[in-house]
Amino acid sequence: MSTLDTLVLDRARGACPNCETVRGALNSASSQETLVEVNDTARVERKMGDTELSYYLPARGNGVNDMYLHLGLTAPAHILERERIRLVWAILRIRHPLLASKVDMHSYDDVRFVYMPPHSVENALENAGNNLEYRTQTKDELIDSYLNGPRTLSNDRISYLMISFPRDSASSGTPVRCEFLICAAHFLGDGMALHQFANDFFSLLGSTTTSELASLLCTEWQARCSKLEDHLSLPSALEDRLPLVKGKFSQLASRIDFQRHQEKLIGGHTFPRKSGASRHTIVPTVAIDQNRTKDLLKRCKDHGVSISSALFAICNIAWAKTSGEKPEMPTLLYSALNLRPYLMASKPSHESYWFLAIGYFNVVLPGFLPRSSDLAATFWHRARSAKAQSTAAAQNPMIISRSREMARKRSQQARAWAKEDDDKERGVWTAPPTTPKKSGPPSNALVGLSLLGNLDGIYKHSAFPSIKLETLTTGSRQRAGGMLLFGYTFVGKLWLSLGYDANGYDKDMVKRFWNNVLDCTQEFLIN
Known part of the structure; x- marks a missing residue:
């Protein structure tokens, strides 16, 4: 056992003197045995649902949609010691078993999460350490290596934690600068899970002594891993949490409604694409200071919209200024829809928030700019239209059935594309016969918007006063030609970032669009 492991367990002994598990680990350090043992072949597994499959299958090759959350912070050096971070990481991996699971793929229809719980406290620490890495990169280097370098995650490692102390970072006294990168496959969770997890991580790290953390790890392991017949379970798939559409007639009606709804989504604008060069994702990011953010949020409120609705209108007008083409065609934008409010209550054993629960909705806005000089009035009108469409999507009585149908459609497409990729790799693929294009207007989306809202409602900064969170950037590894705003x-600031494949588009066009987004934000929300 390493000196570090002995130190962690020594502190656990002091905090939890009656814990037989920790005492056993201490007394038999050389053999790594414990007095309370769990069968090391114990496992639990479940099949992925449609939504999870739609994210897993495209990720197999190069990690498409693998999420990251970067947080830049300063904290006292002792808070950021490796032993403390490893303890917190181990505790949360026990609380949220999908983070510590692996993936077994049996067929395109049968892909499974497999969880093998740690058979001891020491084993939990070891597993956490094996999925934790320290670096000396800057924020930009850290994010670039994750987005554009070799894939970090895999079937055997679907979550990972990177901690970086940049070589050139300045420290004043005991506080030091640190960059956190939390990595997770998108098929095991969504943005809400990612941010709630980060809040819980820093709450434990910043408000608990090392001895208390070691004691808590012992308690969590005993409660969740030592009595497998009572506690060993995985969070259910989204489709098992949504209310069922009962009866063949209702199911048929749901599919007809979904199809008709899809036919109403008209979009005739897209960024010009480039091909040939390898994908390279960049994420230009701008933060607006607290005073101006406070003012612009009030301005949005005075006009009856949220900042999210305003950003739909900003993208719409920014694109019209950028392109100026096909003004007769509407602009289609899409965004994720949080489905957690619609879920049925889960069993107490499924209290983990790490699961995937997102659907999608669309906003359609005019593709032209008015001849009137009062562009601000047009902007606020379109922001209110975006709000009305967003509200209608969230409150539609068919939202559950539409979400089910969308998940089913996306998983079918993912399975077909996965088989095609595998056949091409084996050299046995043959092109399918060409089919005539469907008549009717196009339904092309210009760009996706990830509108996370007020994250200060999730991050309870007062719960970890010694840790000062300063910057946040999030996103995912993209496919070639990917783009997401x-x-x-x-921390009281409005943040805007555009993650996109710099080699997949006309660079001047994207640069003009991004500059127009910032100019429109300044013109309509700040001036």
Whole structure:
């Protein structure tokens, strides 16, 4: 056992003198045995649902959609000691078993999460340490290596934690600068899970002594891993949490409604694409200071919209200024829909928030700019239209059935594309016969918006006063030609970022669009 492991367990002994598990680990350090043992072949597994499959299958090759959450912070050096971070990481991996699971793929229809619980406290620490890495990169280097380098995650490692102390970072006294990168496959959770997890991580790290953390790890392991017949379970798939559409007639009606709804989504604008060069994702990010953010949020409220609705209108007008083409065609934008409010109550054993629960909705806005000089009035009108469409999507009585149908459609497409990729790799793929294009207007989306809202409602900064969170950037590894705009408030600031494949588009066009987004934000929300 390493000196570090002995130190952690020594502190656990002092905090939890009656814990037989920790005492056993201490007394038999050389053999790594414990007095309370769990069968090391114990496991639990479940099949992925449609939504999870739709994210897993495209990720197999190069990690498409693998999420990351970067947080830049300062904290006292002792708070950031490796032993403390490893303890917190181990505790949360026990609380949220999908983080510590692996993936077994049996067929395109049968892909499974497999969880093998740690058979001891020491084993939990070891597993956490094996999925934790320290670096000396800057924020930009850290994010770039994750987005554009070799894939970090895999079937055997679907979550990972990177801690970086940049070589050139300045420290004043005991506080030091640190960069956190929390990595997780998108098929095991969504953005809400990612941010709630980060809040819980820093709450434990910043408000608990090392001895208390070691004692808590012992308690969590005993409660969740030592009595497998009572506690060993995985969070259910989204489709098992949504209310069922009962009866063949209702199911048929749901599919007809979904199809008709899809036919109404008209979009005739897209960024010009480039091909040939390898994908390279960049994430230009701008933060607006607290005073101006406070003012612009009030301005949005005075006009009856949220900042999220305003960002739909900003993208719409920014694109019209950028392109100026096909003004007769509407602009289609899409965003994720949080489905957690619609879920049925889960069993107490499924209290983990690490699961995937997102659907999608669309906003359609005019593709032209008015001849009137009062562009601000047009902007606020379109922001209110975006709000009305967003509200209608969330409150539609068919939202559950539409979400089920969308998940089913996406998983079918993912399975077909996965088989095609595998056949091409084996050299046995043959092109399918060409089919005539469907008649009717196009339904092309310009860009996706990830609108995270007020993240200060999730991060309870007062719960970890010794840790000062300063910056937040989030996103995912993209496919070639990927693009997603992020908008959120954090530490009282509005943050805007555009993650996109710099080699997949006309660079001048994207640069003009991004500059127009920032100019429109300044013109309509700040001036």
